[in-house]
Amino acid sequence: MPARDVLQYPDPRLKTPALPVADFDETVAALIADMLHTLDASPGVALAAPQIGANLRVIVVDVRRDAKEERRVGHGLVVLVNPVLLAAEEEHTIREGCLSVPDFTANIRRYRRVLVQGLDRNGQVQVLESEGYEAIAFQHELDHLDGLLFLDRVASVKSDLFPRRRR
């Protein structure tokens, strides 16, 4: 299974709400495999299925991929199908980026702690308590499933949106 191209803003598929996964068939298994390969080949820590053009509610998160050690705390590799946010607390402002919006970062309001529920790749229910960087990744990827980008959460384009320096 190859790594796939990550769709770039303003691709309309990034703005389309994704559909729940109904069956854990080979199509979903292949999608998850492609997402993991794509994540591996990327500089990011998380990916949502719509970012590779699949209109299904699947996310993969692995904060161990981050360059900063203090951000690597969490559950390791997480695959969540049909994820939902059960609870969230303590809003704060953090700087955020996205593989689909490579030219910008922005200050965004997010919750510091979240409780997320979803199905693992075998269809088993898992509930994850998460905080810090991983909690932000979950919120960011859940947004992708609803057709939202971090750009949609920027309060002030003038003061909170920043061009990213190209490496």
Ligand SMILES: [Zn+2]
């Ligand atoms: Zn993103």
